[in-house]
Amino acid sequence: MAFLHSLVKTQGNRTRGWCAPAELGETAPHYVSFVIPVDEKGCFFPKYSCETITTIERTKRIDSHDLVQHGKESFVLRLDEREVWFAIRPVPRDDRRLPYVGKLKHADFRYSFAEIEPADPDKLDRLYEDEDTFIIGCEPFAHYAGIKKPGHIGRMKDEG
Secondary structure, rough: OOEEEEEEEEEOOOOEEEEEEHHHHHHHHOOEEEEEEOOOOOOOOOEEEEEEEEEOOOOOEEEEEEEOOOOOOEEEEOOOOOEEEEEEEOOOHHHHOOOEOOEOOHHHHOOEEEEEEOOOHHHHHHHHHHEEEEEEEHHHHHHHOOOOOOOOOOOOOOOO
């Protein structure tokens, strides 16, 4: 299954595209974009895997959810009783589908990516404020090859 990713738009040697914030190090911007891969024909997949991270008393729990296409260019992420809606971000034609241009490895990186944005950005803030939960998309240390895993972050399995 394809993933939602948190990537940064970058301009390389005449190549504009996406890379992981970890690849940019200190030069990474504070703003990352949510992006989803599109198939070879530029079409969306019906469903994407999306991970969240919740901090509970200095412990981090990662949970997996589905981001489901709902309509032509909208998607819904259901987190228990909450729904977070996303839509394709309106961008200039040349930026609609950009490739991954970084050096890490993931099955999705063979595709081009479309940027999505939350319909109500305040819902992301409330999710953090109310539940200490962030939408991260694809947890890079668990799913990307070629990235150094820090020793202090571990993946916990959900006991549910």
